[in-house]
Amino acid sequence: MHRWRVLRPHLEDGVPLLRAASEAEVALRTAQRWLTRYRAEGLAGLARAPRADRGTRRLPDDLRLLIEGLALRPPGPSAAHVHRLVVDVAKNEGWPVPSYATVYAIVRDIDPAMRTLALDGEKRYREVFDLIHRREAAGPNEVWQADHTQLDLWVIAPSGKPARPWLTVIEDDHSRAIAGYAVNLGAPSAIQTALALRQAIWRKSEPGWHVCGIPGTFYTDHGSDFASAHMQQVAADLRIRLVFSQPGKPRGRGKIERYFDTINQMCLPTLSGYAPRGTKDRAGQAKLSLAELDAAIGRFIVAKYNQRPHSETGQPPQARWDATGFLPHLPASLEQLDLLLLTIAKPRKVHPDGIHLFGVRYLDTTVLGEYVGESVTIRYDPRDIAEIRVFHDEKFLCRAICPELAAQSIGIKEITAARNARRRGLAHGLTHRASVVDRLLAVHQPPEPSPSPPLTDPAAPVTPVLRLYRED
Structure with missing residues (x-):
């Protein structure tokens, strides 16, 4: 704009160009050249033209490659160290000695992708710079994703000790709706996956949770539970295509990882026992039981997450799943699904x-x-x-109910904990009673008579003692 301000009095007020140039302390020939450019190209003609050699350095190519090569050697030396090494090499080779600023500029301009590959490794390079194909399912139940995570929340285990539970989630790729979940204290296993898949496939009892059916593709990582022979058999029986992500590359599971972030940000902080890293006495925050946590996560999924517009799709997950109006493919019966998924099977005999x-x-x-x-x-x-469900020759017979437990849902861990508590109580009672018996018997028993000294026979002859003398 400086050049425009010099020419403006001449162009707008009719001031002679010589006078306008003199007042701005600009040579007349320079002002004439600016005026010619302005009349030919307009205001853009007054812009300073960049140098033709801008961005290039008058250094030998080998010297530039030497600087870049030294800077890309792990663990990534400083520009000052590179400059000291380059100065010695340049003097020996007869090259112009570059300044520190030149070396610093060359190091700074190295391609970030090349720097990451050289200094951080191929894995980090793939995570940051590899091209990504964003897979998007065309409709509901076309692709389901599944994964596990250990929650930043502590619960009270049936044993009475605090523990961190695991959450298994199955998500519909198209709608982002949660189809099923399972909360457990044990590490991820095939039974957890089977229970979550059972809930995901079958109809829900909650009126606002409609996601169900058999998916076309089940996309997971390479966990032992997902890649187990049992899951492969289940997939074959239900005609589900199993797809595994590449080992060590979690980017393909970004959608379900994002749901885990949502759980950590919107659900867990509202519950007792939430203790992220950095919390003092994390285990001491445990207040909920596993069943209470399971119910809280279920309420969050049904009432909040599935009904809240998703930031990427712009629709609530449940509404997006319902939008197409398709009929999900379901197993013939829940018993058939249980026969495939519930892996805990035990032989028993029917008693009277x-x-x-x-x-x-x-x-x-x-x-x-x-x-x-x-x-x-x-x-x-x-x-x-x-x-329990009873099968005979792999055919479903009936559902048998325990009258003592029919009014409530009790897990096997609660039963085991109750057994152990009962056994400990009985053992404590036995120990206490034994100590009372020993104490009372010791008080009321008559004292034992003291031993009498041995009697000597007065009529017994006394044996004389033989005396010995030393002879000279």
């Missing part, structure tokens, strides 16, 4: 009073009476052992 399991009896008054004495296979949900 029912089936014995976990120290309790399971009864069914309609079918089991015909199979007394027969060997059957029972399958059960470890989260709720109030009911």
